[in-house]
Amino acid sequence: MSSVIHVHLLPELAPEEALAGSTTVVIDVLRATTTIVHMLAAGADHVVPCISIEDAKEKGAAIEGAILGGERGGVRIDGFDLGNSPSEYSPDVVGGHTIVFTTTNGTKAMQRCQRAGRILIGAFVNLTAVCRELSGAEQVHLVCAGTAGEVTREDVLLAGAIVDLMGTTSDWQLNDAAQIALDAWRAAQEDLVAVPLVERLQKSRGGRNVLAIGLENDIQIAATLDKFDLVPELDAKTWEIRLR
């Protein structure tokens, strides 16, 4: 049996039955998955992703030393310690702490994967590490978070980059969305010198939102390939994200 990589351009396009038991990667480049990689790289103990603000506050209150992080409409939630910028999660702030985290799109994509065998957290900043982790898997599903039900180019580009890297190591079978993502990534790659990745991300739907709230540095960070050699993984039973 040949291995399969399916890309889902939005969480709602990923059939939950198809994900069951498979290896999934949640992709929300701007910014949830990029930020989660930074949290754990900075020494946070683990991350608890929450759908609602209420849930996050409740869980945060129950955990000793927990830091509340997240956004709505891109900006820090009232009463929360931190927002959704990777740079906020520095070692001195988060080292050893649990982060209770809620974001608009990324957390929903994780929920969609709850029946998966494995749920990995993917971003450009840990691209190669994620691909290495996927190399033994037979059924891989890449789930793009999008923005408010709209397909976003930054997530599709990362999905395409993963498909591209995986393709060199094995004979993978792709669904149409994986082929489209691969095309998008390759078209982008061909003139990365003329138009760097960071500029592409700035022009994407997610990028325009981040620029609009004045956080252009977050895009620069999100566009940094392989900044870290680590893969956060969400445990579907404990609902905690920890480093592999």
Added chain:
Amino acid sequence: MSSVIHVHLLPELAPEEALAGSTTVVIDVLRATTTIVHMLAAGADHVVPCISIEDAKEKGAAIEGAILGGERGGVRIDGFDLGNSPSEYSPDVVGGHTIVFTTTNGTKAMQRCQRAGRILIGAFVNLTAVCRELSGAEQVHLVCAGTAGEVTREDVLLAGAIVDLMGTTSDWQLNDAAQIALDAWRAAQEDLVAVPLVERLQKSRGGRNVLAIGLENDIQIAATLDKFDLVPELDAKTWEIRLR
């Protein structure tokens, strides 16, 4: 104000409010929109698209000389005159007749556009004619039919081809899906000599379905660029498709 081209990779991803009053193109390359272009090119008087088999039978019975056409699971519906192959709709068979037509995905995409100002029927076989028709529009929405809720590459490639052709005539603003479709089309175009369009369509989700029912000739026909210089248009009031 600059003009806008939005691509929707599936009908359910197209917000009906956004489509209201705009110029839309329904895309179901394999095979509904390709076949509709052939019907009218062959001299059919007009086409009545129906969601359900029952509705089609009822409307067919009420129209003098109507021909019932369409498919479920790709194959001709029991009791219907014709299926969904372009070649079935020859001048001697359909000339002067009304075609009452129901297909799985294409008709749903048309329904989604019912509040649009204009609803054009697009296929590779009338690509340039469709683009000419769009050139004056300010708000263009390209609605890909997909297959059973899954994004299909053949529809995305045509959307990308339309965006590509339009881009040379004006300064269009694209949504992320339009940019992705454009990338996919350009990546495909770059080696159309090595891998002709027909082969790409054969490998797409829709193409594999059509091959599975033994209708490879339909794919060959659907991959023929600009076979016709005409644009079918669905009138949202009368719900009839006629040549412009």
